[in-house]
Amino acid sequence: MIRLDNISKQNGQQLLFIEASAALQRGEKIGLVGPNGAGKTTLFRMITGQEPPDEGLVMVDRGVSVGFFSQDVGEMSGRSAVAEVMDGAGDVSTVAAELVALEAAMADPDQLEKLDEIIERFGEVQGRFEALGGYALEGRAREVLAGLSFSQAMMDGDVGALSGGWKMRVALARILLMRPDVMLLDEPSNHLDLESLIWLENFLKGYDGALLMTSHDREFMNRIVNKVIEIDGGGLTSYNGNYEFYEQQRANAEKQQQAQFERQQAMLAKEINFIERFKARASHAAQVQSRVKKLDKIERVEPPKRRHSVTFEFQPAPRSGDDVVNLKGVHKRYGSRVIYEGLDLLVRRRERCCVMGINGAGKSTLLKLVTGNTAPDAGTITLGGSVKLGYFAQHAMELLDGERTVFQSLENQFPRASQGSLRSLAGCFGFSGDEVEKRCRVLSGGEKARLVMAMMLYDPPNFLVLDEPTNHLDMATKEMLVAALAQYEGTMLFVSHDRHFLAALSNRVLELTPEGIHQYDGGYTEYVARTGQEAPGLRN
Known part of the structure; x- marks a missing residue:
């Protein structure tokens, strides 16, 4: 369906591809892998014709439809999420837009004299809409949006009022509803909660077209792909089988x-x-x-390319008391919406509690209450003796000083540390060589997350509270973080949608439900075995 024939591509001084070839056949589900900056997004852009190769050919078979989801979703506003998603479905979306306009015209008193003409046209357009399966299409659009965790109110509200992460879900839903012959998905697992991630996983397993995707979620990738194409040193190497x-x-x-x-x-x-x-x-x-x-x-055999892998080892954290945080009779509401009513919870030393619950259950609110970033309406929250708390949340990345460099940020945080130890720390979190001189305002989301993580873990707290710590992180950094946290001797309370992270690190599960907290001794793997589900929202 798609063939890349001896393509070469240079980006500035960097050679991304050198006479590289690969193919995507019908029914193949391919994971595209390679280090950051290797050219994964450039490859997508060449397939969609947004960028030409410098040399070689990119060939798409005649009549093959291609849908491309990228992280750059553009502007969306002025219509509902459902209408935005249906707009990606071709002719039927144009007809749907005219129907909406005609409905508005029929209700407009200024167009009363044209009412007969409008009603006649409405009948014609409605017939065309039915013939194209338009009414079924709206149902399918709502089904896809529901799978990606949209409420009915969010589906019908102005898409412009949604956050960037939710707009990405709308853009993804457009491609899924379109069901093209070939889907190109660049990091579709970003910004999804666990329920949405598992729904998307099942959707893609049942999709009968060809798929080429990138993802930093190894479990998601492992369950979907049946082939891997690796970008390495300018070449494309194919491996049959899943990611593992x-x-x-x-x-x-x-x-x-x-x-x-x-x-x-x-x-x-x-x-x-x-x-x-x-x-x-x-x-x-x-x-x-x-x-x-x-x-x-003699033709010389080259040694294998050594992938640069980093490791981080915690300094010993000071010992805390046995009771790390104690919540008693905690009430919390936002307006008329009750989040907690009489919540009791005790977290003890060396517990690694993962917090689970459907959207809106109060996972992030619990972390904010524990860290003092929001106050309870009633009840008490008490940190135990000698507890030193470290909190990672997405908003922490927005607090970085944009004019400081990576190294200056570390120096400001740790003024007494030696330059050598700070450079070593930066290297552990993926900032080697001149990268420490990058200003924070030009850092990507992943780079900001790594810098905030480095600043938090250098002088380690004995109680880590982590809200989606793996968002934006590539697989290599996630592996480093999992390996480091596995050796950590303090206490953890965390929210994550990454099943590998959950399974590797948790030893207690706190499931938030309308009836209160259900607690499970043992980690995420034991929780899945006991409940038969990977996420609370998937219960039968």
Whole structure:
């Protein structure tokens, strides 16, 4: 359906692709992987014709429809979320827009003299709308939006009033409703809660077209893709199987290449040693010449490319008391909406509590109450003895001083730390070399999240409160964070939609329900086994 034939592409001084080839066939669900900046988004833009390759061809079969979802969703306002989603469905959306305009015209007293003409046209347009399956389309649009956690009020309200994250869901819903022959999805799992993520996963499993997608959520990727294309060193390498199998294949290929390299190096050393020993002896001249020629003809095996991986180790945190935070009789409401009524909760030392609940259950509110970022309407919240609290939330990224560099931000936070230790810290969180001189205002969402995380963890608290800490983080940084937090000896209270993160780190689940908190000893994996569901909103 889509073929990339010997494409080359340069972005400034960076060579992204060098005579790279790949293909996307009907029924394939492909995960596109590679380090940040490798060219994943550029590849999408070349397939959609937004950018041409410098050399080579990008070929899309005649008549194949392509839908592209990217993080750059553009402006949306002036109509409902449902109308915005239906607008991506082709002719039927144009007819739907005319129907809405005619309905308004029929109710307009200034157009009374044209009413018969308007009613006649309305009948014609309504017939066309029915023939195109328009009424079924609206139902399907609402079904998709509901799957992405929209309430009826949000579906019918002005899309312009939604936040950036919700607008992204609208843009994603447009592509899903369109059901093109080929879907190109650039990070569709960003900004989704766990219920929406699992709904999208099931939708894509049942989608019978071809799919090419990127995602930083390994569990999401693992469950959907049946092939992986890796961008590495300007080339495109295909691996059959899911993401986990790709990792195994890649590791095995690296081991084999390393073994071949070492064998060849040993052979070369032996030959060179012979040549050096006997090159001055006339009796061995023919043998020496023969071996020199042999070495010239040997194709050298390259060592495998070493991926730059970072690790972070916590400094020992001071020990807290056994009771870390105690909530008694807590009431909290926003206007007429009751979030908590008489909430009691005790978190004890070394517990790693993941907070779960459907949209609006009060997950982030609980974290804000615990950290003192919002006050209860009634009841008490008490931190235990010697508790040193660290709080990560999305708004923390907005508090960075845009004019400071990454390094200046770290220096300002830790004025007594040595330059070497701060550079080492920056490197652990993906800021190596000149990247520490980037100003905060030009950092991406992922870079800001990494910087805030570094500032929080250098002088570690003994009670970490984390609200969606993996949003914006790439897989390598997530793996580093999971490995570091697995060694952390303090207490954690966190919200996350990343199932790998939840399973690796939690040892207690707090599920927020209208009846109160349901508590489960054991981590997320045990919770799934006991409830039979991966998220509270998926209960039968």
